[in-house]
Amino acid sequence: MANFVPVRKEQHQNLKLATQRNLAHVANQHIVPVTAAEYAQASASFPVVLVKNPDSPRYRSIAMLGLESGENLFYQDEKWTGLSVPLSIGMAPFALGIDPDKENTLTACIDVDSEFVGEDKDIALYDAEGKETETLTNVQQSLGRLYDNERMTENFIKELEENNLLQELQLNIDLSNGEKKKLVGIFTINEDKIRDLSDEKVVDFHKRGLFVPIYAMLGSLGQINRLVQLRNLTSATKVTSVQMAPVAQEEAKAETAES
Secondary structure, three states: OOEEEEEHHHHHHEEOOOOOOHHHHOOOOOOOOHHHHHHHHOOOOOOOOOOOOOOOOOOOEEEEEEEEOOOOEEEEOOOEEEEOOOHHOOOOOOEEEOOOOOOEOOOOOOOOHHHHEEEOOOOOEEOOOEOOHHHHHHHHHHHHHHHHHHHHHHHHHHHHHHHOEEEEEEEEEEEEEOOEEEEEEEEEHHHHHHHHOOHHHHHHHHHHHHHHHHHHHHHHHHHHHHHHHHHHHOOOEEEEEEEEEEEHHHHHHHHHHHH
């Protein structure tokens, strides 16, 4: 289990990073966080959607790495096969955390129990004089960008909610062994409602660059087929079909079948 602590010269002056690191920490994760600033790049590999727990009003922005819990189709044979790496997982063994010495302040933290961290590793965080190395400076800058992107993503999602642009999707998956699976709690953008935006709102969205992540998210849904392809290459139980439909349509079908 990860053990993140704030990076401090007093405790970590001799701490180093391994030159070779991997993404084994997400080998069993089927979703990972992704920010709106990454949508365009991420959409070339993954379905990018929003998810929400039933007991929480808060949406989370994620990339789908598999079709069921514990399934990461982009980490095989100890190698990452995606065209890009979401910043949230690429920062390991670093993360943002609360600074215990400064109220309401975030700081760079490091997983001191990571196999890629130790005084016997290769890349120093501090030089012989105790100054931050370029490596640590770059990490801090990247974590800062991640934080800014996360805040931007929260505002982007809020914009989608306030304009009633979200819709819930349901994935109906048929397997070769006869089993049927249903994935719910997945949200994307309602393309019809985008088309119905007023001219004034369209100009506003365009000027603020909101259509870039909007259409990247919509386009990324085609990567569901990529997940099916990867699943069928690695699993004995094949996906024979996958259907994606708005939840409202699925509920209407159920009501028709019952009447």
